[in-house]
Ligand SMILES: Cc1ncc(COP(=O)(O)O)c(C=O)c1O
């Protein structure tokens with residue numbers, strides 16, 4: 001029986017109720033508002049660029065399910081593909097043509113991808129890519145970059161961005177020392193030493209879990225050469241960048257072909273999904289053709305593949321032109337009004353991905369990102385925006401996802417609101433001082 005009258009429920013009520021049955025009231029830590037203070041709003045529904053909470057308040061949404069959504073909430077084409085698929089059944093534990101269609105679409109859009117293995121999350125995709133790299137190279141060490149987030153598998157939690165960074169957690173709690181003994185952590189945008197023990201270098205080609213930190217000119221190209229020389233595999237974690245920064249993802253944008261790709265988010269059209277992809281000679285090492293084991297009861301789920309294929313089918317050159325145009329407008333406007341409010345700001349952007357650092361200088365690595373976050377302005381700005389109806393992510397290391405449902409008017413409204421919000425945030429931050 002419901003404990004609360006759902007017609008008159010407040011976010012506060014919903015959170016209290018959630019805390020009695022869900023750890024911290026949420027199912028993923030960044031949603032909890034722990035990094036910004038206060039109580040999370042509970043979503044009743046989403047339409048296009050907007051969310052509505054259980055109190056009936058509307059928010060212009062820049063979270064967009066952390067990038068799982070690119071066409072806006074409830075896109076009719078995606079919804080109709082999903083409902084049509086659901087009518088045929090929800091999961092079978094046997095292959096379906098829907099899985100093939102999604103894999104073919106990934107092959108077509110990403111140059112260098114011959115084969116795909118679908119998973120149910122980005123975490124599974126990166127975990128599988130590491131296992132595959134170790135299996136193929138017969139080496140054990142993995143290089144990852146500080147502040148990059150590759151999901152929550154043990155080996156990759158080291159020096160992780162996103163919620164681990166926002167909550168200031170030591171990533172080692174609950175992780176056996178052995179599990180990270182072979183993980184080498186190096187600063188983003190610096191070339192790591194790679195010897196003959198390194199199986200793979202995994203990187204977010206645009207770092208989007210420590211705020212938005214672009215790869216500096218030549219960084220990805222140099223990583224490509226270094227890994228080639230040493231026999232280590234280069235893994236692009238494109239769970240965020242895939243099909244977002246360009247139709248062919250970051251590898252197309254930068255003209256760098258990794259050995260393996262990890263995808264997620266957009267390829268599920270808002271449903272749980274992930275994928276590892278790469279050339280035949282590597283991917284065929286996965287079972288059943290090879291001996292690197294990987295599996296999943298719900299992998300290639302018919303609903304997720306139907307929604308994902310529909311979402312990908314809708315994307316074309318014009319979509320990316322529009323996305324980038326909106327993001328440029330947003331970045332320019334935010335920079336202007338926040339600076340006018342007398343706050344130092346760097347709105348960093350790669351195509352349609354952008355992040356806000358309250359910093360004097362451009363941020364190029366995790367340490368600089370932390371220094372900017374530690375100034376403590378973001379929570380004030382976040383709340384000043386939220387109370388005016390603009391939802392940014394409740395964590396300073398997350399990014400903004402303007403999507404195809406965000407109109408020019410939405411962006412203009414955001415900039416107007418940001419002007420007042422920045423002035424309020426500055427005052428409250430100085431007073432707290
Ligand atoms: C770059 C990147 N890799 C991997 C993941 C893990 O994906 P998931 O949350 O679907 O497990 C995420 C997001 O969570 C991500 O942003």
Ligand SMILES: N[C@H](C=O)CCC(=O)O
Pocket residue numbers: 028029030031066149162163209240398
């Ligand atoms: N930054 C994370 C992934 O991109 C946010 C998603 C989550 O952890 O809930």
